[in-house]
Amino acid sequence: MxxxxxxxxxxxxxxxxxxxxxxxxxGIIIGVGSVVALMxxxxxxxxxxxxxxxxxxxxxxxxMPGRLQRGPGAEADAAAYLYYSxxxxxxxxxxxxxxxAPMFQSRLQATHDRESIGVGVVATLPAYLxxxxxxxxxxxxxxESESGSQARVAVLxxxxxxxxxxxxxxxxxxxxxxxxxxxxxxxxxARGSAGFTNDDEVVLVPLETGYAKLFGAAASLNGRRRVTGxxxxxxxxxxxxGVMEDTRHLLRRARGLKPSAEAxxxxxxxxxxxxxLGAITTTLTIFLGAIAGISLLVGGIGIMNIMLxxxxxxxxxxxxxxxxxxxxRAILAQFLVETLALSLTGGLLGxxxxxxxxxxxxxxxxxxxxxxxxxxxxxxxxxxxxxxFFGLYPAWRASRLRPIDALRYE
Amino acid sequence: MxxxxxxxxxxxxxxxxxxxxxxxxxxxxxxxMTAIMGPSGSGKSTLLAILGCLDVPTSGAYSLDGINVEKMxxxxxxxxxxxxxxxxxxxxxxxxxxxxxxxxxxxxxxAGVGGRERRRRAQAALDMVGLSDRMHHRPNELSGGQQQxxxxxxxxxxxxxILLADEPTGALDSKTGTEIIELFQQLxxxxxxxxxxxxxxxxxxxxxxxxxxxxxxxxxxxxxxAHPLAAGAxxxxxxxxx
Ligand SMILES: Nc1ncnc2c1ncn2[C@@H]1O[C@H](COP(=O)(O)OP(=O)(O)OP(=O)(O)O)[C@@H](O)[C@H]1O
Ligand SMILES: [Mg+2]
Numbered sequence: 001m002x003x004x005x006x007x008x009x010x011x012x013x014x015x016x017x018x019x020x021x022x023x024x025x026x027g028i029i030i031g032v033g034s035v036v037a038l039m040x041x042x043x044x045x046x047x048x049x050x051x052x053x054x055x056x057x058x059x060x061x062x063x064m065p066g067r068l069q070r071g072p073g074a075e076a077d078a079a080a081y082l083y084y085s086x087x088x089x090x091x092x093x094x095x096x097x098x099x100x101a102p103m104f105q106s107r108l109q110a111t112h113d114r115e116s117i118g119v120g121v122v123a124t125l126p127a128y129l130x131x132x133x134x135x136x137x138x139x140x141x142x143x144e145s146e147s148g149s150q151a152r153v154a155v156l157x158x159x160x161x162x163x164x165x166x167x168x169x170x171x172x173x174x175x176x177x178x179x180x181x182x183x184x185x186x187x188x189x190a191r192g193s194a195g196f197t198n199d200d201e202v203v204l205v206p207l208e209t210g211y212a213k214l215f216g217a218a219a220s221l222n223g224r225r226r227v228t229g230x231x232x233x234x235x236x237x238x239x240x241x242g243v244m245e246d247t248r249h250l251l252r253r254a255r256g257l258k259p260s261a262e263a264x265x266x267x268x269x270x271x272x273x274x275x276x277l278g279a280i281t282t283t284l285t286i287f288l289g290a291i292a293g294i295s296l297l298v299g300g301i302g303i304m305n306i307m308l309x310x311x312x313x314x315x316x317x318x319x320x321x322x323x324x325x326x327x328x329r330a331i332l333a334q335f336l337v338e339t340l341a342l343s344l345t346g347g348l349l350g351x352x353x354x355x356x357x358x359x360x361x362x363x364x365x366x367x368x369x370x371x372x373x374x375x376x377x378x379x380x381x382x383x384x385x386x387x388x389f390f391g392l393y394p395a396w397r398a399s400r401l402r403p404i405d406a407l408r409y410e
Numbered sequence: 411m412x413x414x415x416x417x418x419x420x421x422x423x424x425x426x427x428x429x430x431x432x433x434x435x436x437x438x439x440x441x442x443m444t445a446i447m448g449p450s451g452s453g454k455s456t457l458l459a460i461l462g463c464l465d466v467p468t469s470g471a472y473s474l475d476g477i478n479v480e481k482m483x484x485x486x487x488x489x490x491x492x493x494x495x496x497x498x499x500x501x502x503x504x505x506x507x508x509x510x511x512x513x514x515x516x517x518x519x520x521a522g523v524g525g526r527e528r529r530r531r532a533q534a535a536l537d538m539v540g541l542s543d544r545m546h547h548r549p550n551e552l553s554g555g556q557q558q559x560x561x562x563x564x565x566x567x568x569x570x571x572i573l574l575a576d577e578p579t580g581a582l583d584s585k586t587g588t589e590i591i592e593l594f595q596q597l598x599x600x601x602x603x604x605x606x607x608x609x610x611x612x613x614x615x616x617x618x619x620x621x622x623x624x625x626x627x628x629x630x631x632x633x634x635x636a637h638p639l640a641a642g643a644x645x646x647x648x649x650x651x652x
Contacts (some may be wrong), residue, residue: 011520017507301530317505319504321520323464324491324564325491325517326488330520403465407499
């Protein structure tokens with residue numbers, strides 16, 4: 001009795017019981033395949049979210065009105081506002097700020113011909129473009145003087161341009177924002193959604209134009225012009241913390257806050273946004289991991305069922321093999337090879353299935369799924385262990401019985 | 411050479427004990443041909459399983475060719491079964507979904523007989539039981555009698571010194587039954603094979619040299635057969651002599 005003979009015995013036994021072998025393998029394939037696919041999707045989602053946020057530029061700071069509450073249902077304090085004067089204070093006094101842009105954002109109806117869509121309209125200054133590290137696909141951005149002269153010019157996000165104009169070139173054409181006519185002068189390069197804001201679905205207009213022609217009373221309070229946010233890009237990644245500190249300090253003084261009072265505004269760095277998103281994607285990964293775990297369990301139970309259902313038959317088989325002269329190690333070698341063959345083939349097919357699903361999801365444009373080695377190892381290891389245990393244990397037990405008892409097993 | 415002394419087999423069934431064998435003394439010489447008879451439940455199959463090293467006695471001693479079997483390890487017993495014993499089960503015990511030929515090759519695999527020779531010997535054994543045309547049939551494609559003959563071929567494949575058969579003709583008509591007994595007699599005569607079989611049929615039993623009768627787990631009779639029948643003898647003889 002050598003290894004080769006054990007192999008032949010095991011393969012013959014598998015060939016004689018194709019259905020049982022196929023069903024066992026199916027359990028492994030489903031378990032491994034779903035884990036690999038789900039974890040690939042989770043990883044892909046995490047990677048795409050973080051890369052998009054990083055794409056905005058890691059030097060970016062965002063000042064928002066109100067306090068960002070921690071925990072569930074966090075939202076900005078509605079009573080607190082930021083004003084254009086706050087921006088002016090920062091613009092005058094803040095060091096190490098490379099670009100700075102105030103903005104007022106509101107959702108309006110944009111129309112062209114018969115196309116009409118609701119879109120976020122941002123009234124801002126030219127510094128918005130470099131501050132957010134955006135690029136133009138074609139056309140130009142509006143200038144400082146166009147803002148001063150309240151020119152009705154607009155720059156469209158890539159998606160918004162397609163939504164309104166289809167394949168046609170929007171440059172030089174007219175759109176209406178809540179009925180007010182604007183001329184399109186530029187289109188942004190596509191970037192994809194980035195957490196809180198989507199740079200592809202946006203209409204950018206000069207700040208003064210927005211105040212004068214679009215937002216009306218909603219944009220001012222007691223004669224003071226409101227902003228919904230101020231973007232600041234620090235001159236270098238190292239400068240971010242200092243700029244953040246200075247911004248807080250300057251704004252507290254400008255807004256006359258007592259040292260003991262809590263700030264009624266929030267300065268967020270990109271790193272913090274990444275952290276927040278990290279928490280979200282961790283939740284996502286845990287969630288997908290849980291589903292993957294359940295499918296592993298289901299696959300494992302499938303394997304277990306098939307194996308246990310055939311225990312009687314296999315016990316008798318072991319009894320018979322022993323009766324005709326098989327020593328214990330020959331029995332164990334046979335069952336080891338059988339279960340290894342099933343686990344390995346099933347595991348490989350499962351990985352192939354998982355990779356295929358991941359590729360399908362990617363091809364469908366849903367998410368760039370990323371198959372990782374650990375997910376393959378985890379799924380493969382788990383089903384190999386389950387398969388080996390439930391394949392070997394009954395055989396091991398049967399091999400300890402006297403042949404006559406094993407043959408009589410019910 | 412088989413020597414049993416004071417062999418008992420007791421099954422624990424919940425609280426009660428079932429005494430399948432109550433102290434059997436038996437000596438069977440090499441080359442003997444013996445029938446074991448007795449009413450149902452008298453312990454024939456139990457005794458045969460112990461003789462075939464498929465089970466061990468609860469107490470008592472069993473020496474096979476001078477070696478004490480009850481002291482052997484599991485693997486040593488497997489070796490003894492592989493080298494010396496061919497066993498035909500009352501319920502055949504063929505591997506399901508496996509062809510007759512592969513069933514017969516099974517003991518040869520564990521005896522370390524190589525592929526080509528293994529096949530040749532398995533085919534020869536199937537030929538002996540008249541099943542050369544059913545080699546590639548699976549048990550569920552064979553009649554009861556054919557399955558029994560596959561089981562016999564499997565027991566013979568390894569050319570064992572001792573052939574043990576539990577009602578080898580039970581599922582066969584009298585013609586094929588006689589053919590099997592003729593085969594046993596031939597093996598016994600030509601190569602001096604020890605043959606022990608259990609049967610309920612006095613006519614079949616009288617084809618041996620010796621009939622051991624069991625009753626309630628004890629040897630109740632042990633007689634030589636004055637004139638062993640040659641296979642093919644007329645059944646009417648039976649009525650005259652018994
Ligand atoms: N595994 C077992 N557990 C409990 N009792 C058993 C077991 N095997 C056999 N017996 C009992 O031992 C006794 C002898 O059984 P055995 O099978 O040896 O009878 P037998 O003479 O072969 O009968 P038959 O002619 O019907 O085959 C019976 O009473 C049976 O119930
Ligand atoms: Mg019996």
